[in-house]
Amino acid sequence: MTQIRDTKTQIDSDIGIIATDVHKWYGNHFHVLRGVSLTVKRGEVVVIMGPSGSGKSTFIRTFNALEEFQKGSIIVDGINLSHDIKNIEAIRREVGMVFQQFNLFPHLSVLENVTLAPIWVRRWPKAKAEEIAMQLLERVGILEQAQKFPGQLSGGQQQRVAIARALAMQPKIMLFDEPTSALDPEMVREVLDVMRNLADSGMTMVVVTHEVGFAREVADRIVLMADGILVEEATPEEFFQNAKEERTRKFLSQIL
Amino acid sequence: MKTLENQQLSQPKITRITPKEWLQQNLFSTWYNSLLTIVLLAGISWGIYGFFKWAIAVAEWEVIKVNLPLFMVGRYPKDQYWRIWLIVGIISSFAGLSWGVIGRKAATLFTIPVLIVLGIISAISLLIPGAVPFKLLLILMVGLVVGNGWIGKQLGNKITTLGRWLSFGWFIAFLLILWLMLGGLGIKSVSTNDWGGLMLTIFMAVVSIFLSFPLGVLLALGRQSTLPVIKIFSIAYIEIFRGLPLISILFMGQIMIPLFLPEGMRPDRVLRAILGLTLFSSAYLAENVRGGLQSVPRGQIEAAKALGLNTPLVLALIVLPQALKVAIPSIVGQFISLFQDTTLLAIVGLVELLGMSRSILAQPQFLGDYAEVYLFNGILFWIICYAMSLGSRQLEKKLNTGH
Ligand SMILES: Nc1ncnc2c1ncn2[C@@H]1O[C@H](COP(=O)(O)OP(=O)(O)O)[C@@H](O)[C@H]1O
Numbered sequence: 200m201t202q203i204r205d206t207k208t209q210i211d212s213d214i215g216i217i218a219t220d221v222h223k224w225y226g227n228h229f230h231v232l233r234g235v236s237l238t239v240k241r242g243e244v245v246v247i248m249g250p251s252g253s254g255k256s257t258f259i260r261t262f263n264a265l266e267e268f269q270k271g272s273i274i275v276d277g278i279n280l281s282h283d284i285k286n287i288e289a290i291r292r293e294v295g296m297v298f299q300q301f302n303l304f305p306h307l308s309v310l311e312n313v314t315l316a317p318i319w320v321r322r323w324p325k326a327k328a329e330e331i332a333m334q335l336l337e338r339v340g341i342l343e344q345a346q347k348f349p350g351q352l353s354g355g356q357q358q359r360v361a362i363a364r365a366l367a368m369q370p371k372i373m374l375f376d377e378p379t380s381a382l383d384p385e386m387v388r389e390v391l392d393v394m395r396n397l398a399d400s401g402m403t404m405v406v407v408t409h410e411v412g413f414a415r416e417v418a419d420r421i422v423l424m425a426d427g428i429l430v431e432e433a434t435p436e437e438f439f440q441n442a443k444e445e446r447t448r449k450f451l452s453q454i455l
Numbered sequence: 456m457k458t459l460e461n462q463q464l465s466q467p468k469i470t471r472i473t474p475k476e477w478l479q480q481n482l483f484s485t486w487y488n489s490l491l492t493i494v495l496l497a498g499i500s501w502g503i504y505g506f507f508k509w510a511i512a513v514a515e516w517e518v519i520k521v522n523l524p525l526f527m528v529g530r531y532p533k534d535q536y537w538r539i540w541l542i543v544g545i546i547s548s549f550a551g552l553s554w555g556v557i558g559r560k561a562a563t564l565f566t567i568p569v570l571i572v573l574g575i576i577s578a579i580s581l582l583i584p585g586a587v588p589f590k591l592l593l594i595l596m597v598g599l600v601v602g603n604g605w606i607g608k609q610l611g612n613k614i615t616t617l618g619r620w621l622s623f624g625w626f627i628a629f630l631l632i633l634w635l636m637l638g639g640l641g642i643k644s645v646s647t648n649d650w651g652g653l654m655l656t657i658f659m660a661v662v663s664i665f666l667s668f669p670l671g672v673l674l675a676l677g678r679q680s681t682l683p684v685i686k687i688f689s690i691a692y693i694e695i696f697r698g699l700p701l702i703s704i705l706f707m708g709q710i711m712i713p714l715f716l717p718e719g720m721r722p723d724r725v726l727r728a729i730l731g732l733t734l735f736s737s738a739y740l741a742e743n744v745r746g747g748l749q750s751v752p753r754g755q756i757e758a759a760k761a762l763g764l765n766t767p768l769v770l771a772l773i774v775l776p777q778a779l780k781v782a783i784p785s786i787v788g789q790f791i792s793l794f795q796d797t798t799l800l801a802i803v804g805l806v807e808l809l810g811m812s813r814s815i816l817a818q819p820q821f822l823g824d825y826a827e828v829y830l831f832n833g834i835l836f837w838i839i840c841y842a843m844s845l846g847s848r849q850l851e852k853k854l855n856t857g858h
């Protein structure tokens with residue numbers, strides 16, 4: 200640990216997230232994360248797979264401090280999350296998150312959803328925030344809907360707006376928690392395409408997903424989580440063709 | 456079969472029914488339904504007939520006509536009535552401006568329902584008994600609303616920040632109105648003891664509404680707070696004031712506070728009344744707002760936090776706008792009952808509309824005119840409360856973003 204802090208500048212340059220032996224309990228008895236370690240390098244795309252209820256959401260949400268953890272350490276973008284509570288908002292500015300249920304703000308227009316945080320958190324002038332928001336909306340293919348409200352869009356469109364909203368803060372890391380699980384099948388593709396482009400542009404991404412195709416093509420590494428521990432960590436080829444762990448093979452046989 | 460289907464496709468069945476069919480289907484569908492309809496119709500007609508017979512032949516409307524100024528403004532000095540008219544003028548102008556700004560995107564402000572309402576108000580203004588200048592002043596007020604509505608629409612489309620300036624304008628207008636009512640600073644001062652009638656009712660209700668709203672929101676947030684002191688204080692406040700009848704709070708304000716405080720340090724009685732109404736109403740508002748707060752999904756808060764917003768910003772930009780929107784009907788309901796509850800102040804000796812009515816009825820020449828006076832009271836209250844609930848429905852419609 201001390202070594203990590205001493206060489207902070209070096210870590211800043213090539214490591215996005217380093218989680219070491221993270222433990223979390225819900226209440227006193229339910230040990231949901233049981234010693235999870237994961238390192239995500241800058242520019243890397245890490246996909247987390249695993250059965251439902253295994254703790255994937257809980258784990259990914261510790262990276263932007265939406266969940267607390269009780270033991271271990273997490274360093275995100277060079278800032279240690281475990282001890283310094285003051286850094287929470289600093290971390291969240293640099294880490295974007297996309298949720299399964301989109302969570303767009305229903306009382307704000309699409310454009311206002313995207314410009315809200317840049318204006319209030321980054322303190323950008325409205326004109327600048329709107330200009331960048333329009334560029335992002337164009338990038339995710341929602342430009343024509345900028346003045347509409349989230350309730351007037353399809354699920355796929357909403358999720359693309361949610362991605363644009365997160366990107367508007369110009370984050371260094373993006374977290375995706377099952378971004379396509381709440382979508383009708385015909386809309387999955389449009390969201391995955393946006394994520395693929397984002398990965399191609401060099402974004403550091405941690406993605407919880409069941410989309411095998413996406414994982415196979417986009418991931419640099421895939422990890423399998425089961426019962427609160429990381430069972431396997433492998434490149435996509437290894438993961439899908441010759442997984443080392445029995446648990447992984449069992450999981451793959453269920454989803455493929 | 457095929458031809459039948461084709462026919463139905465080419466000639467969609469028209470579901471419009473004639474009035475006669477409607478009557479048959481809804482009121483005379485079975486023999487007992489028909490019987491019920493006839494009995495009810497007879498009862499209603501008999502009631503309406505009785506009412507009009509009374510209203511035209513028996514009722515003595517003199518009491519309303521003679522005492523109209525007392526009903527409206529109490530014992531406010533006659534030579535200062537111009538100040539009241541100025542106040543009504545200010546309110547009409549700002550109401551018109553706000554209406555225009557809010558409706559700036561609409562094709563026209565003067566839709567048919569609006570024209571009908573304006574027509575009715577103008578007709579009433581002209582038809583009610585009274586001197587010609589009085590009628591002209593009423594018409595002028597309608598004119599101010601309409602004219603400023605038009606101006607507001609024109610300006611609102613040119614200056615996008617006008618809405619924000621308007622809230623500020625209302626605040627300045629309120630201070631101006633307060634000065635006009637109280638006097639001083641160059642105009643004759645009028646003691647609040649001389650305020651009365653509808654003017655006092657509306658003044659107390661409006662000020663209490665504007666004070667209790669922020670207080671209620673703060674209490675609702677306090678109740679959800681993670682800081683124990685704030686949480687306990689909020690819960691205690693809410694539960695204590697919800698457990699007390701309003702009348703006992705008002706009694707305490709009017710009768711007990713003077714016992715504790717020496718002469719000269721006693722706050723004004725209108726102020727005490729407003730304080731009582733505000734304390735009481737904010738406890739109920741807090742519960743209405745809490746209902747709204749609970750309806751905001753956790754995902755909203757998480758999404759806002761994930762963007763780096765701190766807690767005050769999450770509350771102000773994400774949680775409260777959604778919570779208040781959900782709570783509008785119950786909040787407006789609370790405002791309406793607050794407005795009606797001002798009548799309780801008659802019991803502790805204030806001469807708001809009801810108190811003034813009671814003191815008019817106590818005069819020998821109007822003894823026994825209860826029905827006329829209370830009917831008049833009822834109509835005034837109904838108009839104002841109905842306007843509030845219409846306003847709330849408009850607001851809900853305007854805030855509806857399709858989710
Ligand atoms: N707030 C909570 N309190 C208690 N248990 C929870 C809470 N959130 C999640 N859990 C439980 O923790 C386990 C892991 O949940 P989660 O991280 O959402 O799994 P996954 O995303 O892999 O499906 C599940 O058994 C779930 O029921």
Ligand SMILES: [Mg+2]
Binds near residue numbers: 257377
């Ligand atoms: Mg999950």
